[in-house]
Structure formats: C-alpha cells, structure tokens
C-alpha cells in the first residue's frame with residue numbers, strides 16, 4: 001500500500017493560502033523525507049538550531065476524501081508551515 005495521491009490543490013485545501021505561501025519557502029529545508037504508508041515523515045529546518053520532526057498520517061473519510069493528521073515538533077505542533085512544506089516536497 002502506498003500513500004494516497006495528492007496535489008498542491010489538496011495542500012491548499014488542508015492549510016489555506018497563507019500557510020501554503022509560507023510553506024513554499026520551506027520546501028528546500030525538508031530533509032530525510034520518507035514515506036511508509038500510511039505515514040509520511042521528514043525533518044524540516046526552521047528557526048530553531050535543530051530541525052523539527054514532522055509526521056503526517058493519511059486516511060480517507062467516508063466520502064473518499066483524503067484526510068491528514070499532521071504533527072510537528074515545533075511550537076505550533078499541528079497545521080504549521082513545516083507540515084505543509086513536507087507535503088509540498
């Protein structure tokens with residue numbers, strides 16, 4: 001089983017335009033990206049000296065839409081630019 005297919009339009013729907021714009025500047029800071037279904041994980045270099053650890057779990061709802069459960073070790077912890085950047089990467 002592989003991760004579900006998603007596009008930038010999905011990332012926009014999950015995070016909104018403001019986070020998407022911020023996330024784009026972080027795509028190059030995403031390292032050690034790995035996908036092990038149903039989870040995507042990576043490290044993203046942010047403002048702290050150590051990179052933040054990002055984990056995004058995928059599932060689908062009853063309507064068949066992809067649902068994400070993002071988690072990040074940064075202070076925002078959840079729908080942050082690091083998790084959005086990981087999805088874009």
Ligand SMILES: [Zn+2]
Pocket residue numbers: 052072073074075076077078080081082083
């Ligand atoms: Zn974060």
